[in-house]
Amino acid sequence: MSKIRRPAVAGYFYPRDPGELINYISTLFKKGPGEPKPVIKSERNIIGIVSPHAGYMYSGWIAAYGYYHVAADGLPKNIILIGPNHTGLGTAISVYPGDYWETPLGIVQVNVSLGKGIAEYHDLISLDEDAHFNEHSLEVQIPFIQFLYRGLDLEYKILPITMMLQNIEAAKILGEAIYRYIKDSFNDYLIIASTDFTHYEPAESARRKDKYVIDAILNCDPEALINNVYMHDVSMCGYGPVATLLYVGKLLGRCNVSLLKYGNSGDVTGDYSSVVAYASFKVEK
DSSP, X not given: OOOEEOOSXXXXXXXXXXXXXXXXXXXXXXXXXXXXXXXOOSSOOEEEEEEOOSOIIXXXXXXXXXXXXXXXXXXXXXXXXXXEOOSXXXXXXXXXXXXXXXXXXXXXXXXXXXXXXXXXXXXXXXXXXXXXXXXXXXXTTHHHHHHHHTTOSOOOEEEEEEESOOSHHHHHHHHHHHHHHHTTOGGGEEEEEXXXXXXXXXXXXXXHHHXXXXXHHHTTOHHHHHHHHHHTTOOOTTHHHHHHHXXXXXXXXXXXXXXXXEEETHHHHSOOSSEEEEEEEEEEO
């Protein structure tokens, strides 16, 4: 019997009705980078993107920038999603072991064999379902992915991974585990690292603190990223996933990073006294 991860935040972070969800995502693209034009190519340049994970109302239009560039670069056959563990359930690094993920737009197949291979690389990584039950950071990415692939004759799979342990060692180990699988077939894979940036500070303070980590990301420097989070007290929730993506880029010997969009919740609410900040990046070979 197939194991399916059911949606946990549909109706809260994004619309539950399929038609409404499609229309809402389309509106987010129009508010942000414009309507995406997905293509299928044999040669792709994007290794991965950094994408926010708040409610679509607040961060969806910024997330749209990353997915817009993915669509234009060529859609891959496999998408590895890495997010922070907000729930405290599960293990240090939790690879989803089930068969499918479901959203209001349907089910997406999980690359089970890839997950098993990555989990075998190191004791810090394990097959674990508990971390994924109520975790929103990866769930909110899936409807964007489904939106891009709809109507295209291309089968694809996902692999969701959460990180409870976010330090240099964990990011490096997970990066190495992923690199082993994508190094010889780069064009078949995309990594999505999910994070929000500074939480609940005035917009100017958030922008000032976030510059330290943004500069490290743009320099493809995972150690500086994690060190700056601690040195400058940056309440970035997914620095481990982003550092993992940067490690993969460095291992591939190609890590050109571009900031696509930075903003905060005040851009939507008009209240800049206490914001959550968001950003989209792309990492290319």
